[in-house]
Amino acid sequence: MVYQHVVRRALFRMGGGDPEIAHERTVATLARLGTLRPVTAAMRRFYGGASPRTVFGLRFPGPVGLAAGVDKNGVALRGWPAFGFGFVEVGTVTQHPQAGNPRPRLYRLPASEAVINRMGFNNLGAAALAERLRRVGPSPVPVGVSIGKSKVTPVSSAVADYLASLRLLLPYADYFAVNVSSPNTPGLRGLQDRSSLDSLLGELVGAAEGRPLLLKIAPDLSWGAVEDVLDVCSSRGVAGLIATNTTLSRSGLAVEDAAVGEQAGGLSGRPLTARALEVVSFVAKQTSLPVIGVGGIHTPDDALRMFDAGASLVQLYTGFIYHGPGLVRRINRLR
Numbered sequence: 001m002v003y004q005h006v007v008r009r010a011l012f013r014m015g016g017g018d019p020e021i022a023h024e025r026t027v028a029t030l031a032r033l034g035t036l037r038p039v040t041a042a043m044r045r046f047y048g049g050a051s052p053r054t055v056f057g058l059r060f061p062g063p064v065g066l067a068a069g070v071d072k073n074g075v076a077l078r079g080w081p082a083f084g085f086g087f088v089e090v091g092t093v094t095q096h097p098q099a100g101n102p103r104p105r106l107y108r109l110p111a112s113e114a115v116i117n118r119m120g121f122n123n124l125g126a127a128a129l130a131e132r133l134r135r136v137g138p139s140p141v142p143v144g145v146s147i148g149k150s151k152v153t154p155v156s157s158a159v160a161d162y163l164a165s166l167r168l169l170l171p172y173a174d175y176f177a178v179n180v181s182s183p184n185t186p187g188l189r190g191l192q193d194r195s196s197l198d199s200l201l202g203e204l205v206g207a208a209e210g211r212p213l214l215l216k217i218a219p220d221l222s223w224g225a226v227e228d229v230l231d232v233c234s235s236r237g238v239a240g241l242i243a244t245n246t247t248l249s250r251s252g253l254a255v256e257d258a259a260v261g262e263q264a265g266g267l268s269g270r271p272l273t274a275r276a277l278e279v280v281s282f283v284a285k286q287t288s289l290p291v292i293g294v295g296g297i298h299t300p301d302d303a304l305r306m307f308d309a310g311a312s313l314v315q316l317y318t319g320f321i322y323h324g325p326g327l328v329r330r331i332n333r334l335r
Contacts, residue, residue: 004324012110027071027075031075031076034077035078043084044082050332050333056239061141063303063313063332064303068091069119072092073129074090074136075132077132078136084329085328088139089315090144091146092147093121093145093147093148095125095165096152096153096161098120100119101119105265109254110257111256112252112257113298114271114272116263118183120185126168127168130171133172142174145172146176146177146216149162158200163203167207175214178204178213178216179216179245182266183245194232201238202236205238212239214242217245218247219244220249221279230287234287238289239290240290240291240312241289242292243293244272244276244280246272247267252271252274269318270298272296273302275295276293276297277306290312291311292315293311293313293314293315294316298322299323300334303331314331
């Protein structure tokens with residue numbers, strides 16, 4: 001409750017109420033926290049406490065991960081494990097550095113416990129992230145890297161673009177997440193089509209040299225399209241699925257958030273809870289591939305339902321914004 005009534009209020013006022021400024025300052029603060037080894041060790045003991053588990057060949061100290069998009073450039077890699085995260089996914093990163101879409105591009109919808117973003121894969125590029133990961137060195141938790149297509153790269157050259165990022169980051173990633181489902185890069189979701197996806201994953205799995213390769217899918221796909229995606233993943237040797245990305249739907253928004261809800265971009269948070277759970281359940285029933293459940297996890301019960309539906313791990317983004325590290329601790333203590 002201290003987080004919701006004190007810390008969150010302060011964060012939401014930071015930067016004059018601009019969510020992106022608040023986000024950047026928070027990540028910078030966590031980067032400084034990560035240099036205080038005794039403090040982070042004590043915090044890990046407090047917020048952690050989960051039973052380790054092995055998924056797609058990797059050992060995870062806990063089942064709760066930080067989703068891609070929170071720390072695109074890996075700025076606070078040493079800080080995140082202090083909050084009990086059992087793994088951290090950085091990115092989405094692209095081959096070419098890019099500024100992303102014009103600001104403002106990040107919106108809070110507090111009554112709905114939701115966020116809309118149209119960031120557009122703003123990041124410093126794969127080479128810069130590789131150098132940062134090299135300097136940071138080994139992490140106490142697995143580090144995944146989400147890779148996407150550069151905006152300047154035509155869809156016809158997408159495979160080469162993804163491959164360039166993967167090869168630069170291969171020495172430093174414990175796993176890769178292939179992002180073809182963000183709604184904020186023109187043409188990107190078309191790569192989920194069966195033929196395009198087959199070509200892309202065939203090249204990436206071969207280039208990954210045994211590193212687990214996961215595919216992140218959109219919540220807006222039809223069940224038939226999801227089945228096609230799963231067929232391709234199984235045939236190409238993909239190690240697992242991440243379900244789901246943000247949604248273009250605006251279903252479930254509170255009346256108070258209707259005006260902000262008209263903003264373009266992907267919606268995350270509480271309105272996505274039911275749909276993300278449906279997709280995880282469907283995927284888990286259709287395939288034996290491990291699933292990371294993400295989308296609308298705001299309580300330990302939400303996480304428990306994800307696990308019961310077949311998720312091996314879960315990730316937080318918007319739930320962490322609204323409920324803080326206490327949510328990670330409570331999920332870690334589920335039995």
